[in-house]
Amino acid sequence: MKIKQVFIAATISFYSFNTSGQTLNNETTATVEKSLFNLQTGFYGIWASNEARLGSHFVLRSEIGLDAFSSVGPQKDVFALAPAINLEPRWYYNIARRNNKGRNTQNNSANFLALSVKYAPDWFVISNRENLNVYNQVYIIPKWGLRRNIGKSNFNYEFDFGIGYAYLEQYGYEKNHSDVAVDLHARIGYTFK
Secondary structure, eight states: OHHHHHHHHHHHHHHHHHHHHHHHHHSOOOOOOSEEEEEEEETTEEEEEEEEESSSSEEEEEEEEEEEEEEOOSSOOEEEEEEEEEEEEEEOTTHHHHHHTTOOOTTTOSEEEEEEEEEEOOSOOEESSTTOOOOOEEEEEEEEEEEEESTTSSEEEEEEEEEEEEEEOOSSSSSOEEEEEEEEEEEEEEEEO
């Protein structure tokens, strides 16, 4: 009886292995680009970034830019740009499936999951108001997003959304502050290879 069970298990295993091997040979696997340099803009700033491949579907995105913010008050409308540095490992989880369906995957055109770690220092502020400071800030935000090319060009657009943690250094208060942070962005840009 045991020999019969071993034979059945071996037959099922061989059939499963053989079938999955045939599936892998018939499908092409797409991988992320080795290195991409992006310049992007959106409603809230301008950024330059690099995506460096870590694996077939993983990249490390390093980004530096100027985040914009504004405020409307009784005294004066305020508009400002402040520096921001971001490190973000990304997993482009559907790049192979998009490729197998014949969709464009050029320049990492796929959906992604990411963990954004952003530092916004109080180095300088470009503003229409004098003596404006910003808080030193750190954000840790898990995100979902998508990146697509516009046609076959190197122009692209990107949307992502996430909810995470924010740490703010307070000026004039007894202690620092932490809070829930929401990251929602829509950007358009150009990819240089």
